[in-house]
Amino acid sequence: MTCDEAKLNINAMIDNEIPEEAVQPTLSHMESCYRCRQDYIELLRLQKRMKGLKIPEPPKEWYENFHRNIFRRASGWIGRLFFIGSYILLLSFAFFRFFTSDEPSVFLKLIIGGIIFGFLVLLGVTFADRFQESKSDKYKGVMK
Numbered sequence: 001m002t003c004d005e006a007k008l009n010i011n012a013m014i015d016n017e018i019p020e021e022a023v024q025p026t027l028s029h030m031e032s033c034y035r036c037r038q039d040y041i042e043l044l045r046l047q048k049r050m051k052g053l054k055i056p057e058p059p060k061e062w063y064e065n066f067h068r069n070i071f072r073r074a075s076g077w078i079g080r081l082f083f084i085g086s087y088i089l090l091l092s093f094a095f096f097r098f099f100t101s102d103e104p105s106v107f108l109k110l111i112i113g114g115i116i117f118g119f120l121v122l123l124g125v126t127f128a129d130r131f132q133e134s135k136s137d138k139y140k141g142v143m144k
């Protein structure tokens with residue numbers, strides 16, 4: 001076993017996630033390797049200190065208020081609506097001008113039209129897939 005392998009196993013050992021068959025080889029390596037043994041001792045000390053630490057956590061209501069704050073959610077939706085709406089209007093205007101002007105050739109108009117059509121089809125398929133997935137989403141409602 002190399003020191004790199006041993007280090008991975010030592011970390012797993014500290015977290016109590018080491019596979020049974022890896023315990024003995026790791027212990028053997030530590031018996032003959034000063035550096036890995038020291039790492040192990042350091043990690044054990046760190047773990048011991050961390051166990052005594054109580055990390056304060058905000059109450060559950062705090063998260064719920066954060067997510068359910070109507071003003072916050074509404075602002076988010078209004079922002080999105082304005083941003084995406086303006087973007088779509090701008091694009092529509094540009095495409096309208098492009099297709100109604102006489103300057104670009106019919107061939108170029110067909111190519112650009114094909115790109116737009118392909119994009120809209122892909123967008124539609126993506127939304128349809130997402131909608132289908134959300135019906136069977138087992139993580140629905142799980143707090144992020």
Ligand SMILES: [Zn+2]
Pocket residue numbers: 002003004006029033034035036037
């Ligand atoms: Zn080692």
